[in-house]
Amino acid sequence: xxxxxxxxxxxxxxxxxxxxxxxxxxxxxxxxxxxxxxxxxxxxxxxxxxxxxxxxxxxxxxxxxxxxxxxxxxxxxxxxxxxxxxxxxxxxxxxxxxxxxxxxxxxxxxxxxxxxxxxxxxxxxxxxxxxxxxxxxxxxxxxxxxxxxxxxxxxxxxxxxx
Numbered sequence: 001x002x003x004x005x006x007x008x009x010x011x012x013x014x015x016x017x018x019x020x021x022x023x024x025x026x027x028x029x030x031x032x033x034x035x036x037x038x039x040x041x042x043x044x045x046x047x048x049x050x051x052x053x054x055x056x057x058x059x060x061x062x063x064x065x066x067x068x069x070x071x072x073x074x075x076x077x078x079x080x081x082x083x084x085x086x087x088x089x090x091x092x093x094x095x096x097x098x099x100x101x102x103x104x105x106x107x108x109x110x111x112x113x114x115x116x117x118x119x120x121x122x123x124x125x126x127x128x129x130x131x132x133x134x135x136x137x138x139x140x141x142x143x144x145x146x147x148x149x150x151x152x153x154x155x156x157x158x159x160x161x162x
Contacts (some may be wrong), residue, residue: 007114008134035093
């Protein structure tokens, strides 16, 4: 099973749509958004040919974001715990580093997070912390990326989205 991971699209419709098109072209089965979609019109782009799940980010304050996402996927208010076969994943936007650290210490296989807009993959004992990145912020060098995780071979790849 291939999972797509995205974060911090911040109502950038071009980047969000390009991410969706990439995930569809790669035939991922599930897409997990690590927060900061922002508005329902951005979330609606993820109503596509995959199972969609997202968590609330610190900029996801639109009152009807959750019901819009739940029309086609799953939306979690803060932290999501997911299992795919024997693989356990925690998803949290990443606003509080102490919470990220706590999730890593709980021995999930993966902790997906966002917030920093910088891609990252880091091993912590038995847990892999993964941040796919986000749209480019002022002063940042990094461009928008998403990640994919192949659950069969545990291979993580970052993909630059134009």
